Amino acid sequence: MAGLWYEDFEEGMVFDHEWTRTITEADNRWFSLLTMNTQPVHIDAHAAAKSVWKRPLVNSLFTLGLMVGMSVNDTTFGTTIANLGMTNVTFPHPLFEGDTVKVRTTVLGKRESKSRPGEGIVTLKHEVFNQDGVMCGSCERAALMMKRPQKAA
Numbered sequence: 001m002a003g004l005w006y007e008d009f010e011e012g013m014v015f016d017h018e019w020t021r022t023i024t025e026a027d028n029r030w031f032s033l034l035t036m037n038t039q040p041v042h043i044d045a046h047a048a049a050k051s052v053w054k055r056p057l058v059n060s061l062f063t064l065g066l067m068v069g070m071s072v073n074d075t076t077f078g079t080t081i082a083n084l085g086m087t088n089v090t091f092p093h094p095l096f097e098g099d100t101v102k103v104r105t106t107v108l109g110k111r112e113s114k115s116r117p118g119e120g121i122v123t124l125k126h127e128v129f130n131q132d133g134v135m136c137g138s139c140e141r142a143a144l145m146m147k148r149p150q151k152a153a
Helices: 025-034 045-049 060-069
Strands: 014-022 080-090 100-112 119-129 135-146
Touching: 025 060, 060 080, 060 100, 060 119, 060 135, 100 135
Parallel strands: none
Antiparallel strands: 014 100, 080 135, 100 119, 119 135
């Protein structure tokens, strides 16, 4: 499914994205090591077993990436120009290897770009839930979006 043009977004729209994704041990370890996050609770099963979690904790930046990435097909695929920022990022409940996640996106607002004619800024709230429906993360994202191309006269 192609992404939406700026004009297609309406404040209050909610997308319950169909994709689900089980987070594997390899996902967590590879992401942590590729980003040079050597925190033992992410990459060392024995150290993680001694932590408060008693098992490896999914890297929060991987969780953030999933929140945005799993929303793309329904919202911004091919119609976004850039992410302008992410704010109010929270992780109220941990994710663990083997958890399956689902993402919901809500449109918080939109406005015309003041400096770039033909473009607009859409503010999206992404939330990620585990297989039990517990919210494990959220963020607000400002996306610079293309407007629908004008037809030639």
